[in-house]
Amino acid sequence: MDVSAAIKTLVLILDLVGTFVFALSGALAGAKHRLDFFGIMVLSFAAGNFGGITRDLLIGAVPPAAITDWRYLAVSILAGVLTFFWHPAIERLRSAVLVFDAAGLALFAVAGTQKALAFGLNPAMAALLGMLTGIGGGMMRDVLLTEIPAVLRAEIYALAALAGATVVVIGQLLLLPSAIMAIIGAVLCFAIRMLAIRRSWNLPAPPD
Numbered sequence: 077m078d079v080s081a082a083i084k085t086l087v088l089i090l091d092l093v094g095t096f097v098f099a100l101s102g103a104l105a106g107a108k109h110r111l112d113f114f115g116i117m118v119l120s121f122a123a124g125n126f127g128g129i130t131r132d133l134l135i136g137a138v139p140p141a142a143i144t145d146w147r148y149l150a151v152s153i154l155a156g157v158l159t160f161f162w163h164p165a166i167e168r169l170r171s172a173v174l175v176f177d178a179a180g181l182a183l184f185a186v187a188g189t190q191k192a193l194a195f196g197l198n199p200a201m202a203a204l205l206g207m208l209t210g211i212g213g214g215m216m217r218d219v220l221l222t223e224i225p226a227v228l229r230a231e232i233y234a235l236a237a238l239a240g241a242t243v244v245v246i247g248q249l250l251l252l253p254s255a256i257m258a259i260i261g262a263v264l265c266f267a268i269r270m271l272a273i274r275r276s277w278n279l280p281a282p283p284d
Contacts, residue, residue, distance in 0.1 A: 082089075082254075082255075084194070086190065086254060086255055086258060087150075087187050087190050087191050090183050090184075090186060090190070090258065091128060091141070091148075091183075091184075091187045091189035091191075092147055092148070092151055093183055094124075094128075094179075094180050094182075094183030094184040094187055095124040095125060095128065095148055095151050095152060095243055096124065096143070096151040096152075096154065096155050096215070097176050097179045097180040097183060098123045098124045098176070098177070098180030098181075098184065098211060098213040098217075098248075099120040099121065099124030099125075099129070099151060099152040099154075099155035099156065100120075100122050100126060100155040100156075100158070100159060100166070100176050101176040101177045101180055101214070101217070102119045102121075102122060102123025102213070102217045103116050103117075103119060103124060103155050103156045103158075103159035103160070103163075104159055104163060104166065104167070104176065105119065105123075105217055105221060106120070106159070106221075107159055107160070107163040108118040109221055110211065110255075112136075113160055115139075116156050116160050117152075117153065117156040117157075117160075119156075119214070119217060119220055119221070120152050120153070120155050120156035120159070121149070121152040121153075121156070122216045122217065122220055123182075123212070123213045123214065123216060124148070124151070124152045124155065124213060125142035125148055125152060125213070126182070126212045126213050126215070126216035127184050127188065127208070127209040127210060127211065127212025127214075127216075128140065128141065128142050128148070128188070128209060128213075129142050129143070129210045129211075130208060130209065131188045131191065131192070131205055131208065131209040131212070132191075134199065134205060134208075135191070135192055135195045136195070137191070137195065138216040144261055145239035147155075156237070162187065165231075172261045172277075174176040174273055177214055177226075177269075178236075178266050178269040178270050178273070179266060180213060180214070181183075181210045181211070181214065181233070181236060181237055181240075181266070181269055182210070182236075182237075182261075182262040182263070182264075182265035182266040182269070183211030183262055184206075184209045184210040184212075184213065184237075185206045185207060185209060185236075185237040185238075185262070185265050186206065186238040186240050186241065186243075186244050186258045186261040186262045186265070187206075187209065187258075188205055188206040188207075188208070188209025188241070189202050189203055189205065189206030189209075189240075189241040189244040189245060189261070190206075190212060190244055190254060190258060191209075192205040192206060193244070193245070193248050196266075199245040199248065199249060200245075200247055202241070202244075203238060203241040203242050203245045205241075206237065206238075206240070206241030206244065206245075206246060207234055207237040207238040207241050208242070209237075210234075210237035210240070210265070211225075211227045211233060211234050211237055214226055214227060214233070215227055215228075232268060232269065232272035232277050232278065232279060233269065233272075235268070235279065235283075236265045236266075236268040236269040236272065237265055239261075239264055239265055239268055240261040240262055240264050240265025241259055241261065241265075242261075243260050243261035244257050244261045245256060245263055246259075247261075
């Protein structure tokens with residue numbers, strides 16, 4: 077397998093895993109708000125795919141992979157169905173929905189950055205697009221639940237995504253193995269997000 081094919085495979089794997097994790101987070105949020113089956117499925121798909129759809133539209137990869145590739149829909153449906161029927165059991169497997177959210181953020185941030193680089197974007201724009209990919213699903217989930225998106229209010233959300241994306245970009249510039257840098261970037265993003273949640277880290281807000 078050549079390098080370009082390996083990168084495409086890696087991006088696809090990260091995309092699908094991130095889609096499932098974010099879809100699960102969205103479905104759990106829907107269950108918490110007592111949505112019906114259709115509502116949970118819609119929220120699952122929106123949370124799992126909105127970031128990737130936005131990324132693909134911005135880099136000109138149209139139609140977006142989430143629309144043309146059945147696997148994105150399949151993992152979103154799987155997350156929604158699992159949550160609808162077994163959400164009490166899923167709830168007991170993690171301390172908070174935010175754990176899944178942080179994992180999805182990390183996976184999408186690095187996958188979005190790698191795909192942007194593969195499409196020829198310059199490093200700075202690729203990092204910003206990776207950040208947008210990471211925060212898009214969570215923002216759409218919160219908007220559909222009529223909540224202020226977490227990225228706009230607390231816990232160093234977008235900054236964590238940008239940190240993970242930056243690691244991927246640095247690896248590209250230094251010609252380091254893309255898979256290893258993707259793992260490092262995802263771990264860094266996840267760690268920053270979880271530390272921000274547990275220690276209530278927030279960026280400064282305007283004074284009263």
